[in-house]
Amino acid sequence: MSPAPLQGPVRIGLLGCGVVGGATVSILTRHRHDLTRRVGAELHLERVAVRSADKARTVDLPDGVVTADPWEVVKDPALHVVVETIGGIDPARELVLAALAAGKHVVTANKELVAAHGRELLEAAARSGADLLFEASVGGGIPVIRPMKESLTGDRLVRVMGIVNGTTNFILTRMSDEGMSFADALAEAKALGYAEADPTADVEGYDAASKLAILASLAFDARVLASDVQRQGITSVTPEDVAAAHDLGYEVKLLAVAELDDDQVAVRVHPAMVPKTHPLASVRDAFNAVFVEGEEVGELMLLGQGAGGGPTASAVVGDVVEIARNLVRGAPASPGTYFGRDARIRPPEEARVRYYLVLSVLDQSGVLAAIAGAFARHDVSIASVRQEGSGDEATLVMITHTSTEGRHQATFRDLADLDVVKSVRSTIRVEGAPER
Numbered sequence: 001m002s003p004a005p006l007q008g009p010v011r012i013g014l015l016g017c018g019v020v021g022g023a024t025v026s027i028l029t030r031h032r033h034d035l036t037r038r039v040g041a042e043l044h045l046e047r048v049a050v051r052s053a054d055k056a057r058t059v060d061l062p063d064g065v066v067t068a069d070p071w072e073v074v075k076d077p078a079l080h081v082v083v084e085t086i087g088g089i090d091p092a093r094e095l096v097l098a099a100l101a102a103g104k105h106v107v108t109a110n111k112e113l114v115a116a117h118g119r120e121l122l123e124a125a126a127r128s129g130a131d132l133l134f135e136a137s138v139g140g141g142i143p144v145i146r147p148m149k150e151s152l153t154g155d156r157l158v159r160v161m162g163i164v165n166g167t168t169n170f171i172l173t174r175m176s177d178e179g180m181s182f183a184d185a186l187a188e189a190k191a192l193g194y195a196e197a198d199p200t201a202d203v204e205g206y207d208a209a210s211k212l213a214i215l216a217s218l219a220f221d222a223r224v225l226a227s228d229v230q231r232q233g234i235t236s237v238t239p240e241d242v243a244a245a246h247d248l249g250y251e252v253k254l255l256a257v258a259e260l261d262d263d264q265v266a267v268r269v270h271p272a273m274v275p276k277t278h279p280l281a282s283v284r285d286a287f288n289a290v291f292v293e294g295e296e297v298g299e300l301m302l303l304g305q306g307a308g309g310g311p312t313a314s315a316v317v318g319d320v321v322e323i324a325r326n327l328v329r330g331a332p333a334s335p336g337t338y339f340g341r342d343a344r345i346r347p348p349e350e351a352r353v354r355y356y357l358v359l360s361v362l363d364q365s366g367v368l369a370a371i372a373g374a375f376a377r378h379d380v381s382i383a384s385v386r387q388e389g390s391g392d393e394a395t396l397v398m399i400t401h402t403s404t405e406g407r408h409q410a411t412f413r414d415l416a417d418l419d420v421v422k423s424v425r426s427t428i429r430v431e432g433a434p435e436r
């Protein structure tokens with residue numbers, strides 16, 4: 001049975017009023033008239049919970065709205081919608097579960113929470129006939145969740161590749177443009193506010209892994225957890241790698257890749273060489289992009305600002321509007337089945353990959369034959385090889401054809417043991433390049 005259409009304003013409670021919460025208040029205030037017209041009812045912000053009620057805010061909040069007790073918000077019987085912008089798992093998970101149990105609709109920007117507890121939260125939403133929307137949790141202001149849930153749901157998606165972390169994309173862009181070291185580019189990102197004081201979650205790929213888990217769960221309609229994602233950050237990328245990538249016609253990007261093959265899901269986050277002709281190579285600075293491949297639709301890319309108050313709050317308010325329109329029409333919620341069945345995760349060593357590698361080698365005869373032998377032993381074939389320098393400086397720059405991760409790693413171990421190889425200086429996966 002459908003709920004009765006709502007009469008009067010849509011009453012909203014906000015948890016957190018920091019970067020995203022503050023920008024959400026700002027949009028609800030500045031766009032009030034447009035939003036009322038688009039929804040057919042006023043969106044009324046009734047309560048705002050923060051950690052420190054006395055802290056100065058960038059937005060004006062009416063007297064009596066602010067509380068330091070988030071439970072006051074989730075327990076307030078007058079509210080229809082709770083917007084969670086606190087972040088992290090505790091207490092966000094308990095608060096969202098309590099709001100859903102009380103029949104309130106929930107909007108969250110929290111990728112960590114959705115990636116780890118999406119199934120539990122959607123089940124709780126379904127039990128009480130509420131909506132749980134999380135457009136802002138991946139790609140900030142880029143509409144990516146809704147296209148996956150709705151527009152592309154008639155298709156069968158086979159691959160999603162994303163640049164989903166603005167901090168690392170900014171750092172890699174600076175390394176690419178200026179030949180900077182990782183450390184210098186990180187320092188600049190911190191100075192400009194693109195990186196946090198502790199950048200671990202970004203530069204080690206944890207943030208991207210949470211976002212990829214959500215994208216993969218939606219794309220393949222099967223629950224993928226952040227802990228399922230094979231993860232490597234960008235701290236070991238050198239200016240030499242970036243320069244060599246340029247010479248070969250590539251850019252180095254931190255990619256989040258999810259693939260469906262034989263009903264198995266492969267999920268990985270790692271630096272990758274992407275051909276300059278690929279749309280993802282031109283995604284610069286703190287921009288994000290999600291590149292989707294479907295059996296019917298082919299290739300498409302969504303691009304935009306993946307973080308920041310305004311862009312992220314734009315996605316949050318979009319979700320609030322969807323819920324508000326349902327309330328006004330008396331339409332039932334549709335929580336969806338993503339995260340429902342467990343994905344069969346492909347073991348990392350079975351992932352199908354290509355690699356770029358740089359070997360420091362002795363400059364003598366027989367080197368190439370010994371190296372080719374190591375590749376042949378593990379059935380990895382070489383797509384291209386180029387010698388650079390001579391004498392002590394001799395290096396081989398190689399790109400492989402597609403084979404498994406396990407075979408590549410076994411080849412790299414054998415190469416490192418060869419007398420003619422002084423060191424395996426660099427190994428970076430190659431994505432988005434046609435096999436030749």
Ligand SMILES: NC(=O)c1ccc[n+]([C@@H]2O[C@H](COP(=O)([O-])OP(=O)(O)OC[C@H]3O[C@@H](n4cnc5c(N)ncnc54)[C@H](OP(=O)(O)O)[C@@H]3O)[C@@H](O)[C@H]2O)c1
Binds near residue numbers: 015019069091137312
């Ligand atoms: N920032 C972005 O660009 C961005 C982009 C996409 C998604 N997100 C996601 O959005 C969420 C919020 O991020 P943010 O950058 O807005 O964080 P933030 O600026 O640190 O804001 C967090 C807010 O939550 C409040 N808070 C913390 N613990 C609380 C508690 N126990 N009870 C009540 N309020 C509490 C804080 O209160 P005080 O102000 O009093 O300290 C603050 O207002 C996170 O899940 C994040 O991953 C952020």
